[in-house]
Amino acid sequence: MAQKAKKDRAKSNAAALSNLHIGTAVVHILFLASHFFLWPRSLVAYGLLCIPSFICEYVLESSGRPRYDRATGALKSSGEDLSAQGLTEYMFDVIWITWGSLICVVLFGNWGWLLWAIIPAYGLYLGSGLLGMGRQKMAQMQGADEPAAAAPQGNRRSRRAA
Numbered sequence: 001m002a003q004k005a006k007k008d009r010a011k012s013n014a015a016a017l018s019n020l021h022i023g024t025a026v027v028h029i030l031f032l033a034s035h036f037f038l039w040p041r042s043l044v045a046y047g048l049l050c051i052p053s054f055i056c057e058y059v060l061e062s063s064g065r066p067r068y069d070r071a072t073g074a075l076k077s078s079g080e081d082l083s084a085q086g087l088t089e090y091m092f093d094v095i096w097i098t099w100g101s102l103i104c105v106v107l108f109g110n111w112g113w114l115l116w117a118i119i120p121a122y123g124l125y126l127g128s129g130l131l132g133m134g135r136q137k138m139a140q141m142q143g144a145d146e147p148a149a150a151a152p153q154g155n156r157r158s159r160r161a162a
Helices: 002-037 043-063 088-110 109-147 154-162
Strands: 075-077
Touching: 002 043, 002 075, 002 088, 043 088, 043 109, 075 088
Parallel strands: none
Antiparallel strands: none
């Protein structure tokens, strides 16, 4: 039964990576064709803002690609789960927003790169959430060291609120 789960993950990872590579190729070829044949766009911005997307795609490829034994063709490793939440999900978001930015640049000009600003803004949002959780945990840990406070004095309403 466990082997079936590995085979299913390997199949889904291979399909996801194939779709990812085809989508990347189509969007980048579309951008480069429009740059050279229709409207010139900034290749410097293209190079700088597509590097994170290429790095994320490489990391997803190297960690998620299933590996097979050359001699027997048996599955050696199904790769990491590409449908996992967290960093894997964020890497897919970086790639998809880069695709959207490229399409916006083709359609609307170099102002389309402003869409790419979503990536660092979303990263700051996620980081602030982590920072808030860390502060909350520290407050809980410091509160555990102190003895429990006595029951609050006053009427019933103020005791319920406490």
